[in-house]
Amino acid sequence: MRQRLATALVSIAGLAITGASLSVPAEAAPITAPAPAPAAKAAPAKLAKAAKAAKVANRSVVFDLRNLNQTSALCLPGGGAHLVRGRLVGPRRDVNDAPGRLRVNVLVHDAGTGGWFWNLRQAPRFDYATQLARRGETSLVLDRLGYDRSPLANGNATCLGAQATMLHQVVQHLYSGSYGFADRRGEDDQPPHATHVVLHGHGTGATVAQLEAAEFADVAGLVLMSAPTAGPSTLALREGAEQLGRCLGGGGYAAYGATPARFRELLFASAPAKVRRLATARRNPTPCGDVSSLLGAVGSAALSAGGVDVPVLVLSGERDARAGALDQRAAESMYSRSERVVARTVPGAGSALPLEAGAPSVRSTVLRFLSGVRPTL
Known part of the structure; x- marks a missing residue:
């Protein structure tokens, strides 16, 4: 596994030699879709949907x-204090009534997407955070620094090591x-405390989440979707080199x-139009700082994976254009200290697993995994 990763990293470096230097540096078990539920009459279905929706709270939060x-992924951010924003999405009683302590799932997005990836309210069936909330889970949907509601004027002023530290x-x-x-509503309107935190990361966000879990050891579980550690595809390598080239053109950000x-x-293979x-x-x-530090971050995440000692769920798409699947044996080898490792491949899916046609099965697999995650503090 490490030899495959090293070969891939050398390939990235070879493609990226365009005048800039980067920062220092068997098939998995498929997910089986559940049988469709019997159709309900229109009016009761609408009433049930409205009742469920009324029980879910979606509120903006802010972190200083x-x-x-402070990670092993060597890169130099610009420092300073920043407001990073997100949304708490969960059962109304847990989000609004400050119950004290509960599990919080922190959802970490990829490059090029944003917090909306996990909370696509215009397509409710694919709204990962809200669908988890209807099953009793509370999630924090982050906009990482440099994205959407967490703006950063200079995209070169952060990097993936800093993203993991934040x-x-x-x-x-x-x-x-x-x-x-x-949107604080009074002196008693306080956000809830977490008794344990589970990190969910997609793509580059999975690299950030894995770095945090391995090097700070303060979370109870790790859900990795379409992580690049399984080995980037030729298309992904080419896109990485081209994106780096766009960064060299200036501006601090690149598509x-x-x-x-x-x-x-x-991103997609089976998502609806x-x-x-x-x-x-x-x-x-x-942010171009994230682009230029990707090589070092992926390498550091792979090398530190053996330090992850909490349960790990690895999800891959069968038709992911960016990365190969990590099978059960390879996942167990990579996360050798983890008490429980589960690797699954989603049939027909591309990289954007929460937005692909198999999204309901992805969520069911995640919920089963979460049922076995216990507090570590």
Whole structure:
């Protein structure tokens, strides 16, 4: 596994030699879709949907973070304090009534997407955070620094080591309750504390989440979707080199996928047309500091994977255009200290697993995994 990763990293470096230097440096068991539920009459179905929706709260929160790098992924962020924003999505009683301590799932997005990836409310069937909330889970949907509601003027002023360090700060703030609602409704309107945190990461977000879990050891579980550690494809290598080239043109930000069509090619295989349109309209440019530090971050995440000692769920798409699948044996070898490792491949799916046709099966697999995650603090 490490030899395959080393070969891939050398390939990235070879493609990326365009005048800039980067920062220092068997098939898995498929998910089986559940049988469709019997159709219900229209009026009761609408009433049930409305009742469920009324029980889910979706509120903006804000964290005061430091743009520092305390990981082994060597890169130099610009420092300073920044407000990083997100949304708490969960059962109304848990989000609004400050119950004290509960599990919080922190959802970490990929390059080129944003918090919307996990909370696509215009397509409710594919709204990962809300669908988990209807099953009793509370999630924090983050906009990482440099994305959407967490703006950063200079995209070169952060990097993936800093993103992992800021994620660690978020985890600590969740445990202490030292963050706030953006729409605070009174002195007693306090956000909940977390008794344990599970990180969910997609793509580059999976690299960030894995780095945090391995190097700060303060979470109870790890869900990795379409992680690049399984080995990047030729298309992914080419896109990485081209994106780095766009960064060299200046501006501090570069599109992930030079065109909307390329963006869709990289992420999707089976998503409905509506979901693809919604996602393409919301795609974000990537901070160039994240682009230039990707090689070092992927390498550090792979080398530190053996330090992850909490349960790990690895999900891959059978038709992922960017990375291969990590099978059960390889996953167990990579996360050798973990008490429980589960690797699954989603049939017919591309990279964007929560937005692909198999999204309900993905969520069911995640919920089964979460049922076995226990507090570590």
